[in-house]
Amino acid sequence: MATKVRLATVWLGGCSGCHMSLLDIDEKLIDLAEHIELVYGPLVDAKEYPHDVDVVLVEGALCNTENLELLLQIRERTKIVISFGDCAVTGNTPQLRNKLDIDDVLTKVYQAGPGSIPKGPESVDILPVLLPKVHPLHALVPIDVYLPGCPPDPDRIYKVVAALLAGEKPQLPAESITFG
Amino acid sequence: MTREELQAMAQKEQEKRKAFSCRLLVCYSTPCISSGAEGVRKALVDAVKARNLDAEIDVTCTGCVGPCSRGPLVTVRRAGQEDVIYENVTPEFAVQILAKHALGNEVLTSNVLPKDLPFFAKQLKVVLANSASIDPESLESYVGAGGYTALLKVLEDMTPEQVVDEIKKSGLRGRGGGGFPTGLKWDLVRKAKGDKKYLVANGDEGDPGAYMDRTTMESDPFLVLEGMAIAAYAVGADQGFIYVRAEYPLAAERLRKAIKMAEKAEILGNHIFGSNFNFHIDIRFGAGAFVCGEETALLTSVMGRRGQPYPRPPFPANSGLWGCPTLINNVETFGNIAPIINRGGDWYAGIGTEKSKGTKIFALAGEINNTGLIEVPMGITLREVVFDIGGGIPKGAGFKAAQTGGPSGGCIPAAYLDTPIDYENLAALGSIMGSGGLVIMNDRSCMVDVARFFMDFCRDESCGKCVPCRVGTSQMLRILEKICNGSAVMDDLEKLQEMGKMVQDTSLCGLGFTSPNPVLSTLRYFREEYEAHIRERRCPVGVCQIKEVPLAELMKELPRRIREAAKS
Amino acid sequence: MSVITLTINGQEVSALSGATLLEACRQNGVDLPTLCHLDGLTPIGACRLCLVQVEGARRLMPACTTEAQDGMVVQTHTESLKEYRKMILEMLLSERNHICSVCVANGSCELRARCAELGVDHTRFEYRCPDMPAIDLTHERNGLDHNRCISCTRCIRACDQIEGAHTLDMQGRGVDSRIIIDMHQKWGGSTTCTKCGKCVNVCPTGTLFWKGSTVAEMEKDVGFVRWIKEGREKKQWSL
Numbered sequence: 001m002a003t004k005v006r007l008a009t010v011w012l013g014g015c016s017g018c019h020m021s022l023l024d025i026d027e028k029l030i031d032l033a034e035h036i037e038l039v040y041g042p043l044v045d046a047k048e049y050p051h052d053v054d055v056v057l058v059e060g061a062l063c064n065t066e067n068l069e070l071l072l073q074i075r076e077r078t079k080i081v082i083s084f085g086d087c088a089v090t091g092n093t094p095q096l097r098n099k100l101d102i103d104d105v106l107t108k109v110y111q112a113g114p115g116s117i118p119k120g121p122e123s124v125d126i127l128p129v130l131l132p133k134v135h136p137l138h139a140l141v142p143i144d145v146y147l148p149g150c151p152p153d154p155d156r157i158y159k160v161v162a163a164l165l166a167g168e169k170p171q172l173p174a175e176s177i178t179f180g
Numbered sequence: 181m182t183r184e185e186l187q188a189m190a191q192k193e194q195e196k197r198k199a200f201s202c203r204l205l206v207c208y209s210t211p212c213i214s215s216g217a218e219g220v221r222k223a224l225v226d227a228v229k230a231r232n233l234d235a236e237i238d239v240t241c242t243g244c245v246g247p248c249s250r251g252p253l254v255t256v257r258r259a260g261q262e263d264v265i266y267e268n269v270t271p272e273f274a275v276q277i278l279a280k281h282a283l284g285n286e287v288l289t290s291n292v293l294p295k296d297l298p299f300f301a302k303q304l305k306v307v308l309a310n311s312a313s314i315d316p317e318s319l320e321s322y323v324g325a326g327g328y329t330a331l332l333k334v335l336e337d338m339t340p341e342q343v344v345d346e347i348k349k350s351g352l353r354g355r356g357g358g359g360f361p362t363g364l365k366w367d368l369v370r371k372a373k374g375d376k377k378y379l380v381a382n383g384d385e386g387d388p389g390a391y392m393d394r395t396t397m398e399s400d401p402f403l404v405l406e407g408m409a410i411a412a413y414a415v416g417a418d419q420g421f422i423y424v425r426a427e428y429p430l431a432a433e434r435l436r437k438a439i440k441m442a443e444k445a446e447i448l449g450n451h452i453f454g455s456n457f458n459f460h461i462d463i464r465f466g467a468g469a470f471v472c473g474e475e476t477a478l479l480t481s482v483m484g485r486r487g488q489p490y491p492r493p494p495f496p497a498n499s500g501l502w503g504c505p506t507l508i509n510n511v512e513t514f515g516n517i518a519p520i521i522n523r524g525g526d527w528y529a530g531i532g533t534e535k536s537k538g539t540k541i542f543a544l545a546g547e548i549n550n551t552g553l554i555e556v557p558m559g560i561t562l563r564e565v566v567f568d569i570g571g572g573i574p575k576g577a578g579f580k581a582a583q584t585g586g587p588s589g590g591c592i593p594a595a596y597l598d599t600p601i602d603y604e605n606l607a608a609l610g611s612i613m614g615s616g617g618l619v620i621m622n623d624r625s626c627m628v629d630v631a632r633f634f635m636d637f638c639r640d641e642s643c644g645k646c647v648p649c650r651v652g653t654s655q656m657l658r659i660l661e662k663i664c665n666g667s668a669v670m671d672d673l674e675k676l677q678e679m680g681k682m683v684q685d686t687s688l689c690g691l692g693f694t695s696p697n698p699v700l701s702t703l704r705y706f707r708e709e710y711e712a713h714i715r716e717r718r719c720p721v722g723v724c725q726i727k728e729v730p731l732a733e734l735m736k737e738l739p740r741r742i743r744e745a746a747k748s
Numbered sequence: 749m750s751v752i753t754l755t756i757n758g759q760e761v762s763a764l765s766g767a768t769l770l771e772a773c774r775q776n777g778v779d780l781p782t783l784c785h786l787d788g789l790t791p792i793g794a795c796r797l798c799l800v801q802v803e804g805a806r807r808l809m810p811a812c813t814t815e816a817q818d819g820m821v822v823q824t825h826t827e828s829l830k831e832y833r834k835m836i837l838e839m840l841l842s843e844r845n846h847i848c849s850v851c852v853a854n855g856s857c858e859l860r861a862r863c864a865e866l867g868v869d870h871t872r873f874e875y876r877c878p879d880m881p882a883i884d885l886t887h888e889r890n891g892l893d894h895n896r897c898i899s900c901t902r903c904i905r906a907c908d909q910i911e912g913a914h915t916l917d918m919q920g921r922g923v924d925s926r927i928i929i930d931m932h933q934k935w936g937g938s939t940t941c942t943k944c945g946k947c948v949n950v951c952p953t954g955t956l957f958w959k960g961s962t963v964a965e966m967e968k969d970v971g972f973v974r975w976i977k978e979g980r981e982k983k984q985w986s987l
Contacts, residue, residue, distance in 0.1 A: 068735045086849055089870045093847060098877040121746040129738040131731075133877070138870060140731050146869035150849035174864045180848025180964075469921065486918065491793040491813045644899055644918075644925035645794045651839035654923045655873045675872065682835050685808060685828075686796045693807075 005165055006054045009041035009084075010074060012067045013094045013134065014060030016042070018085035021151035022057065025158050032158075035165050051077045055164050057084040057147075057157075061094045062135045066128035075141040080164060083143045086150040086179055088136060095134040102130050145170055148179045181445050182454060183336070186328055193324025198259065200238040202282040205255040205313065208241035209398050210391070210430055211552075212251035216270070217241075220252045223271035227278050237282055240321075243311035243399020247299055248552040255312065256281050265293040298568040299550050304531065304557045306539045307515035311399035316434050319441040322402040328447055330521035331406050334413055335455045343414040344370055347517070349525030351537030356382055356473070356510030357585065357614045358690070359536070359603040365507065368497040369415040372505035379417040379459075380501070380508040381408055382478055383424045383431065386470040387586025388637065389545035390617030393511045395553050396541070397424065397431035400515070401438035405448060405461065407514030410521060412459040415507050420461040421482050422511070427468055435463055470587075470641035473615075474689045475508045477643065488643045489689035510615065512541055532558030536602030540616055546583075547622035549574050556601075563597040566620060577622035581705070585614025587634040587641075588694030590701025591627060610701040612694060626723035627706040628713055631699045632660040638695035649692030652683035656699060663713045666726035670714055677703060752818035757825065769811035769822060770798055778824055781833060781862050783840075784900035785812045786950055788973030789909060795900060797833050797862065800824045808832075830866070837863050838871035843923065844878060845895040846953075852893075853954030854964040859898060881926065886936025889959055890948050892927065897955040899925050903947035910976055915941040927955070946973075 011019060019042060025032070039053060040046045049070060056078045062068060075081060086092040097105055110117040118126060137143055147160050156176045163170035181189075197203065206212075206221045224239045245253045250267035254277060257263050266277060268291055280286045305311070315321040322328070334343055348363030369377065381404060385393040397404055408420050424432045439461050442448035450458045464482050471477045472487040479500050481487035500506025516538060520528045529537050536558040542565065544551050549571030556565065562582055566572070573579050581591040584601075590611030592599070599605050603613050621630065639653040659676050662668035680696030680703075687693040703710060712720050719726060729737045750765045756778055763772035768791065773780050784795040793810035800811045803821035808829070823829070840846075840859060848854050863869075884892040901918065904927070908914040915938055919928040929935045948956040949968050957966050979985060 062731075065735045065738055068732065072732060072735075083870065090841070090846075090848075091875060092849055095875060095877065096845075096847065098875070099879055121743045124739040124742050129742065131734060131738070135731065136870065136875075138872070139874070143870070148869055172869075174867070177867065177869045178848075178860055178864045179846075180851060180854040180860065471921075491810050493814070639922060642922035644920070644922045645792070646796055647794070647836050647839055647898075648796055650899065650922055650925070651843045651873075654876065655839065655842065658874055658876070679835070682832055686799055686832050686836070688793060688796070688810075 004037040005035055006039045006050075006052060007036040007161075008039050008049065008053045008056040008074075008078070009043065010049075010056060010058045010060075010070065011042050012058060012060030012071070012088070012137075013063030014085065014087040014092075016059070017151040018057075018059040018087075019043070021085075021149075021154055022157055024154040026154070028158050032161065032165075049073050049077060053078040055080045055082065055161070057082045057161075058088055058137060059084045061087040061091045062131060062137065062140060063094055064128035064130050068131070068140060071137060071140055080144045081137075081141065082145040082147055082160065083137045084147050085152055086148055089138075089146050089148045090179060091134050091136045092150060098133045102132055106130065146177075147172075148177055150180050181447055183332060186323060186332060189320055189323045190326070193320045197238070197324065199235070201236050201258070203238040203240060203257040204278065204282060205240050205242045205257060207243075207245045207251060207253040207255075207312065208316075209244040209395055211244070211248035212253055213430070215251045217252040219271040220254060220269050220274045223274045224254075224278060227275050233283075237278065240315050241317075242313060243316050244308065244395045244553055245312040246303070246308075246552045246554060247293070247550050249550065250293065250552075253293075258285070262295065266291045267293050299552070299554070299571065302556065302560065302564055302569050303554050304539050305555045306519050306528075306531075307396060307403070307512060307541060308399065308553070308555045309519070310403070311395070314400065316399055316401055317437055319402060319438070319445060322400070326522070327402055327518075328406055330518035331409050331413075331447065332453055334410050334521060335453050335457055340370060340414045340416065343410060343521070346525045347414070347520060350516075350520045350528035351525075351532070351535075352513065352516055352520065352528065353536065353603065354510060355512035355516070355540065355615065356475075357588065357612060359613060362509065362513055365497060365509070366411060366414050368495075369417075369505050369507040372498050374505045376419075376504045377415060377417040378501040378504055378506040379408060379412045379415065379420040380479065380482065380506060381420065381422040381511050381514055382473065382475065382508055383422055383428070383511045384466045384473040384478060385615050386425070386468070386473050386641070387588075387615060387617040389619050390543045390586055390615055392541040392543055392553065392616040394428050394431050396511050396515050397422075397428070398434055401431075401434045402442065403518060404435070404511050404514050405438055405442055407517035408461060409448065409452065409459050410517050411507060411509065411514065413457055415505075417507060418458050418460065420459060421464050421501075422461060423464045423466055423472070423478055423482060425468055426465045432463060432465065439463070469643070470637075471643040471689070471691050474691055476689065479506065479508065488645045489691075491688060512616070533600060533602045535604055540601070540613070542616045542618045544570050544618050544620070546620040547573055547577065547625070548620040558602050559600040561598050561600055562592065565601070565618065566597070570620065573620070573622050577624055579620070580623045580625055581621045581627065581630075583611075583619040583621065583630070583698070584617065585612040585694070585697070586617040586619075587637045588612055588690065588697055589614045589617070590697045591621070591630065591705065592701070593705040595705075610704055611697060624721050624723075626719050626721045627702040627709050628660065628663050628719075629723045631702045632657065632664055634698035635660055635695070638691065642691065642695075646686075646688035646692060648683045649687040649689075649695060652679055652687070652692075653695050655679060656683070656696065660699065662728075663710060664719075664724040665728040666713065666717055667728035667730050668714050669730050670711075673703070673707075673710055673714070752816060754816055754818065754820040754822065756822045763816045765818070767816050769800060769802075769809070769814045769816050769820075772816040773800075773811060773822075773824060780811055780824055781866060782812060783858060783862060783898065783952055784902065786902050786906075786970060786973055788975075788977035789902060789905040789950070792901065792905075795898075796836055799829060799832065801826060801829065834866055834868050837866060837868045838873055840898050841868070841871040842873035842875050844876070844897060845880065847895075850963055851896060851954040852957045852961045852963060852966045853896070853968075856966050856968050857954060858952035876923070878923070884929070884935050885959060886934040887938075887941070887943075887959070888936070889943055889945060890935065891957050891959050892929070892935060893955055893957070894926055896953040897927060898953055900952060902950040902952060903927065903956055906946045906950045906973060910973055911942060911944050911946050913940050913942050913944075916947060
């Protein structure tokens with residue numbers, strides 16, 4: 001038996017809808033499972049992003065310092081990075097906050113409202129710091145494959161992953177590279 | 181007016197001048213007025229009146245003399261003696277000039293502009309030949325200096341074809357920036373089919389620091405009118421427009437007065453010089469949009485529409501104002517016409533280089549000792565302009581770059597100081613002749629910051645019609661800002677270059693396709709400065725505040741800032 | 749009407765004299781992408797997507813405004829043209845706030861369709877995320893959302909040239925250009941708007957929409973523009 005492809009999935013600043021869509025591949029997941037080893041992601045229990053990952057699907061935009069740190073690590077440890085879904089590719093809805101001042105947003109949501117989070121230097125050790133602006137993944141690292149859609153429909157995801165498993169560069173037809 | 185009447189007017193004017201024992205010429209163009217020429221004029225006029233010297237001493241307000249940073253300027257002219265020019269003249273000092281020099285023939289010891297100043301020696305004035313001597317608001321003054329003989333000659337002795345041939349022979353090229361052969365353009369309009377033809381003078385110069393056209397219009401408005409009339413005769417137009425920026429009130433006012441006087445003298449309007457040639461001129465005001473200097477946008481604006489360019493073809497020569505064949509030239513181009521007709525195309529072609537003939541007016545600005553307006557023969561080197569005419573760089577600083585052509589031009593480094601200035605050479609260096617703005621930068625200028633400044637200008641002035649110029653300039657500016665504040669990465673340089681090429685190739689009009697020039701030329705000649713900002717996180721001359729970090733480094737930078745803020 | 753012959757991508761083709769290069773291309777099966785162009789409206793050459801290379805021309809020419817000439821040799825899909833077209837679309841994506849996932853025109857948007865056709869799956873330019881005027885929902889039937897506007901001016905031209913109302917116009921310049929109603933009024937208060945809806949139909953993105961439509965619900969029909977223009981040319985409705 002050939003060695004399995006080491007696949008990771010990552011959830012940055014997004015709604016996990018892309019992961020839902022991935023699960024919606026349904027029975028084809030069983031085909032995929034024969035060829036892949038899922039090494040990291042919300043669906044498995046790995047604590048640290050492993051080395052020597054073959055393919056990663058990264059969902060979500062870059063919203064905070066933890067996202068930055070993880071994506072840099074991902075790029076270093078992964079052969080093929082897929083920008084997975086509109087938040088990863090365009091910033092999508094998370095970047096709607098780019099017009100707002102980040103301090104105002106935090107105060108309004110977490111201090112003026114019912115909740116409260118630590119503010120000031122003590123927060124830095126506990127919480128990732130929000131970036132002044134939300135960015136798509138390729139603002140930070142080179143991306144190998146863009147897979148737009150909000151979410152990308154299951155068929156689209158399957159086609160890309162299946163092509164990569166077959167050792168080919170995924171070529172999506174025009175109707176499959178639409179945003180939104 | 182007839183030939184005889186014109187000659188009589190000229191003769192009377194010359195005799196009037198000769199009758200004065202001394203003439204005091206007050207430079208009365210915008211730069212000198214803004215430094216106090218009005219007070220000087222008033223002091224002189226009052227003093228002359230008070231002493232009852234009206235018949236003896238003449239006080240005339242003239243057009244631009246040139247060394248604008250030294251104004252107000254007063255020239256003392258006595259028959260048989262060389263002119264003496266006083267600089268930085270105050271009203272009190274002006275009265276001294278009158279008392280001692282004009283009346284006592286004793287040259288004052290202070291404020292005298294040195295006679296052998298290279299500023300004047302290396303210039304050759306064709307368009308501005310009369311600028312410093314005549315009163316721009318007097319038709320007699322212009323005629324006394326030989327004005328309107330060219331138009332008369334054309335109407336009496338030449339066919340339109342002959343006029344076009346003479347201009348072709350002169351090798352004159354458009355002074356607005358593009359450098360299209362003027363004679364060829366005239367020929368196209370002349371041959372274009374149409375019962376109605378228009379003529380437009382482009383006086384919408386908008387480059388930061390440039391005021392060649394303003395000065396031409398202010399200093400010698402009749403010269404522009406005469407050039408336009410000759411062109412109208414050559415191409416068969418009967419209606420002309422002068423498009424002037426509303427920010428040039430003095431130029432517009434002098435043109436308006438000149439048009440009125442010329443109409444009254446029947447050298448503008450119907451049956452000019454008693455011939456069958458009719459030509460009317462109206463002024464149109466521009467609202468200060470840079471893009472309206474582009475010919476198709478200008479024409480759209482003249483027609484009362486939103487000032488935006490349209491793709492050529494059709495060229496204005498075939499379909500311009502209201503779909504009619506239209507000749508559009510820069511006012512400086514029109515300023516060259518009467519001298520060419522008077523002295524012949526061959527004379528003009530004898531000045532300049534092989535492909536660029538005649539003279540060019542430049543506005544010298546920036547870090548240079550003699551800022552001001554100069555007219556030089558084509559082919560003069562940048563070194564002569566900067567170090568001889570311009571008097572070098574002040575405050576012991578070194579020369580770094582010359583920016584020609586304004587926001588559409590490029591920055592030329594010291595290595596090319598000996599390049600003769602002409603259309604082709606400047607283009608080869610990644611710049612353009614442009615309308616004649618020449619901004620000198622010293623070694624304390626940051627070239628990235630300079631590029632950022634010009635890109636900001638273009639972004640602001642982009643009309644927004646085509647995507648590459650509208651969004652491209654905005655995106656290039658963003659990258660330049662990032663380089664200046666320290667948040668750029670090396671890949672951004674590549675992106676800047678790619679975008680620059682794309683905006684150059686795909687924009688709709690001249691504003692767009694020249695807007696990357698300042699960036700591309702500084703990237704070409706000063707790349708190490710860009711790299712220093714990014715790699716070493718420092719501005720080599722200390723102009724830019726490197727306070728931001730690239731995205732990847734925000735990881736450490738943001739927590740650090742929060743801790744720092746808490747400490748203070 | 750006479751016929752001319754020209755060469756497009758090495759192929760000799762014929763076209764009616766007076767036809768634009770865009771018409772010549774499309775009639776001969778060469779597809780050129782466009783955004784600001786719409787059959788029946790005056791072409792303006794603004795979006796630059798249909799730029800082609802004409803032998804002997806100093807610059808790239810917009811096919812929509814350039815008249816096809818006998819003997820012209822044209823290239824429509826060189827590598828650099830393809831690259832430039834992608835860059836134009838990427839620039840448009842970055843210019844305002846195109847959040848396709850929450851856009852009424854998702855599905856009918858021509859910008860999104862052009863991106864898909866030309867393989868633009870991301871933009872390499874930084875999103876500008878500009879602040880935009882509030883969405884104008886004061887009109888009885890239509891809404892105006894500046895966040896989606898690509899300044900193609902199709903709505904302005906349709907309102908002026910087809911409807912004859914000239915309610916819409918452009919304000920400001922450069923990236924600050926904005927569609928305005930009358931002399932910058934709320935749409936609901938417009939005394940010139942005939943509520944014909946032509947502007948909404950010709951808008952290639954989600955800028956102009958039928959009030960009440962939610963994400964991906966907009967449907968647009970642009971065929972009527974050509975139909976009206978041709979009818980007028982044939983004087984179909986003259987007595």
